Amino acid sequence: MHAADEPVAQQRPSTARQDAYVSLVDVPDDAWHELEARAVEPNGYYLAEWELAVNATAHGLTDVSALTAWRHGSLIGLLPVVSLRRAYRLPLPVLVNADAYGTLSTPLLDRHAAREAAAALFTQARQNGVRAIVFRNVALEGPAMAAMHDALAEQGLAPRVITSHVRAGLDATRDADEVLRDGLGAKKLKELRRQRNRLAEHGAVTFEVARTPDEVTAALDAFLALEASGWKGKRGTALQQQAGDEAFIRRATRALAARGQCEIVTLKVGDAAVASGVMVRHLDRAYYFKIGIDERFGKYSPGVQLTLDVTRHLCTDPAIASADSTAAPGHPMIDPIWRERLAIGDVVLPLYRNDPVAALTYGALSLRHHMREGAKRIVQRLRSR
Template sequence: MPVPAEQLVPLDAVLPQAWQDLADRAVEPNGYYLPGWERAVNASARGRTGNSALCAWSDDQPSRLIGLMPVTSLWKACKLPLPALASGHPYGTLCTPLLDHDDAERAAVGLLDAARQTAARALLLRDMSVAGPVMQAFETVLRRDGLRPRSLQSYERACLDATGDGEAVLHEALGTKKLKELRRLRHRLAEHGEVRFDVARAPHEVAAALETFLTLEASGWKGHRGTALIQHDGDAAFIRRAAPDLAEQGACEIISLLVGDSTIAAGVVLRHQRRAFFFKLGVDERFAKYSPGVQLTLDLTRHLCSDPLISSADSTAGPDHPMINPIWRGRLAIGDVLIPLYPRDPIVELIQSALIARREGLALARRAVHLMRAVGKNRTATLQPRR
């Protein structure tokens, strides 16, 4: 059965300053759980509104927030009517909770205790950094209670070590031949006008550049599939609120690749502590033969490697992303983890089995859709008249 919502703290009831102070002290960064981002998501983004929060407070300073995890019911997250809480999804594919650097284990204890005060029997940590200090803190406190986290699925996605020289990083990743080919494409691109890389940082600059990004995103395949942000009022409202708000704190940039006066690629980049997060990318597909998304990512790599405030970047992309995987050769382990709240609880076994069955069903459905699309393309090609 769903967890009674009245026993949880509404996300909007968490004081923004206490939340921000915790984010500043977090043992592991997550730009998607910054208050300016997640509160905007919770206000209007499709399927991501109405979240609650598990909170942990310091024993020594009761007003000091030391742990925070946005949550929703398993019914809302997965359409499973079972007594569990799931990470609130912040649009970006990272749901690592915020734990205080100086009190990480006590913060983990506090979040688990807060979950136990509801009717929940388990916590589902979705898109979790499974090898970082937050997961280590949870594993430590669970072990004391005779419990263990259960990995449901995991994968590795591209990340960037930004501590080195940008050109050296790109040369090591792509090699001389590939870089030469990309330089040749850039020279051909310059025949259409001066090529330059631009970074919007000030809130008013970010707001203006965001509109260009939204238009580009909707002009491509995301627009054709109906998944571009600007195509849905709630999604557009969330990003138009979040990006300038985070820019006020230096936590959001819009990067752009321009040819003359025209923007041919743009992306949204979040910053939390010393890590950047590459949220989304939009390109003008009329310039597809010049690889504008790749060209923008090369410039972003140089930009991040030259910034002394950034030491790493999370692509937040899928595990086999064809564009960014060859460029950012580091890998970040991400997964879904089920945390039982009580020992030897048969209901947790039921929850785990239901989640696995759901995942396998969705995978089967995706394969069926891909097969039907492939068959449709082949049939269309066969029916084309010969010239």
Template sequence: MHSVVDFEAIADLKVDGRSRAHGMTMRPAEVDPEAWHSLADTALEANGFLSPGHFLSLTLNTRQARLSRMLVSRGPLGINGLLPLTHAWHVLRLPVPALVLAQPYLPLGTPLLGTSDPVRAAGNLIDAANETGAALIGLGAMTQDGLVAQAFTAALSERGLKPFIRNAHERAGLSAEGDAETYLRGGMGSKKLKELRRLRHRLEDMGPVEFRVARSSAAVQAAIARFLALEASGWKGRRGTAFANDANDAAYISGASRALASRSQIEICELLVNDAVIASGLVLRSGRSAFFFKTAYDETFERYSPGVQLTVDLTRHLFDDPAIDRADSVAIADHPMIDHVWRERIAVCDFFIPTRKGPAVNLCIAAFDARYRARALAKSLITTTRTRRKPN
């Protein structure tokens, strides 16, 4: 039987005998939308995946996110911290008193903290989780050395605690400073760029080639429909992992795109030949950051590297956008394509936050470590099996 976490509990943080600020739990749909938008737009670290437009669509359309509850920190000026969590049993089938941010389509687990007294806000969230009965908070793919991690580490230190770091790695990022062409040459090299230009000329032999960005609500809705069809036509569709393979997933991304477009928080970039889309990418925007979320391409054009062509065009587009300073690829470590285009590296990790001292914390960490070992073994067995099946 799995351990019980009381999500209905409410924790008031007392400071010097007075209730200056507090943390609480509530359903995501109960959070004041304008306060949520305001925090997301000005957060200490941007996370477009925790904006209300994106996350509420997840809660409406995916079972795991539907079970989420929001930890909320309030300060003198209103909401200054938000963290959606789900019991580890519901998401990972781990029977331990832990809450996790590990939902489908959340490739960044950095909580939203306000810029005013983020350490206190982090502490409010920790104490609110503790009051639900949780001994540990697990944040998947959180920025490891950012300001939010520093705030939680400081809040833990005040409580005589330390975070646990697991699965630390780096993924590609972009710093959109300077000149795009100089940046691309520095990462890809002149030879590779020359080859891409040659392939571009071959595409132009077939008809007009255009890089197009959908921003308005109407344009985004039309572009997301094209994206769904393009993705389903490729290997993701055959594997069953395309959005269109699952009605709930398709409803989620369509709803999220609609909500995000209403606040100019999404762009859909497309590469077209003869007005037919051969590559498409979903880019979320939050604050001065962009997140290169999903891509799809027409496999009949694979010899022309449509995904790389799209990424290079997107890179130029981001450099030209004065509202964007940086971008996160949200890709796996050592990605074979974007690691050669975007030169910066973003350190991410699974960041575990104990809410108190005691054996329950050790039990939770031991369960997560066992899960990491089991996944590593399964991955090794799959790799070995595939290698043995390859013809000599």
């Protein structure tokens, strides 16, 4: 493709340089929302209400920029970004997707112009001296990656995968009981029913879904308290333990609920919450963000009991076709229940042929990954002694 044929990276009227990437807060909300509705592939963590809430207060994740692609006044591509220096302390002219407090970085690309949008994002990055773009936790097999692959191929380029894994997902078009039987088997389901009956000895067991902004705000209090009461609280990683993180989740969940894109699911025994989870919705996909449980009821598997109800809830919702656990690979709770597998990885996208900066970035991040994995194995061996 000749330079004159490349898609225009920025066309919306603005007093700023049209080829410059912008602060995330300068992306017009209406254009962002319109792109969400037309996205070729969903990403609940790059919805405007979620990512802007992260950008405003979440600990260490604020002040993000954005690559944007425009066509005829419409936003057709969006990727929140930070510098490689900020993300990894490497002083190279490389951008990295911004961490949206959720393990997915798939960019929003217009389904009617996905390849064009990807090419325009890359053009804008080049115009600002960027040599490569790093995606952390990007969907490897979806239409967004396919569009980016095609856009790079036109320049004789190809993505390089640093690391990849699969994580649990749910095919919500199936019958829930069939999903659960296939995943857990009759014997395990019988044991879970026994545990639920034992749980009911402490009070009536109910499953509640908060949808409206006021319902979500009230249910979030219980979720935050449960999360902080368990192992996350002991490790200091609960949302409630960082003022900025709590402010982010409160703002994001209420704002998304107002648009029908957030639910908080709660398992109660009597009037007390024993398990609770936050779910984000984008297009026909749900995202199981986090759960919190009352560990005093641990012998009754409250997290699993909640997830059984969530599975039934999603499989009977005609608006939802699939769900992403957004969990770590091999997660002991969700993997046996949700048996679909989503391919996720960290990828370097070079923007120039035979570019040493892209090669150096790939090498440095690959080495970092192998060193971290090696350290984890050493710690696991020491703990097992």
